Amino acid sequence: MDGTASSRTPEGSPDHCPICRAAIRLEPSQIVGDLPCPSCSVLLWFVKTTTGVHLYDARDVKPVFERLVVVLADRDIDVTRLMTGKIDSIELLKLVMAAEDSAGWNITDEDAEQIRSPGDALHYLLSRLL
Numbered sequence: 001m002d003g004t005a006s007s008r009t010p011e012g013s014p015d016h017c018p019i020c021r022a023a024i025r026l027e028p029s030q031i032v033g034d035l036p037c038p039s040c041s042v043l044l045w046f047v048k049t050t051t052g053v054h055l056y057d058a059r060d061v062k063p064v065f066e067r068l069v070v071v072l073a074d075r076d077i078d079v080t081r082l083m084t085g086k087i088d089s090i091e092l093l094k095l096v097m098a099a100e101d102s103a104g105w106n107i108t109d110e111d112a113e114q115i116r117s118p119g120d121a122l123h124y125l126l127s128r129l130l
Ligand SMILES: [Zn+2]
Pocket: 017, 018, 019, 020, 021, 022, 037, 038, 039, 040, 041, 042
């Protein structure tokens, strides 16, 4: 565990603690969850995407995630299915669009192309909401 910290992108750099920048290697079986940083002990949220495991400060994510759950529940979308990855890619896109629609956003084609897994969708939604 040496701190080879070449942090070019503060947000969106996968596998690094957003607080202390320690590299965190994990192979989560879940798409989303929380864990304390092994280096600075701050509670982090992880989201597993196709580009890596993105880590957020849990204090930032919690209220945003709660908002997201409400938005999705309004559209009869069960967020736990997203979190456990039990949805297909078409459902996934519908879900992101529904969330964007009700929040008054506009998803671009480029953005839509980046979304290939439930984790990608969640990361996208969180990064827009944070
Ligand atoms: Zn840390």
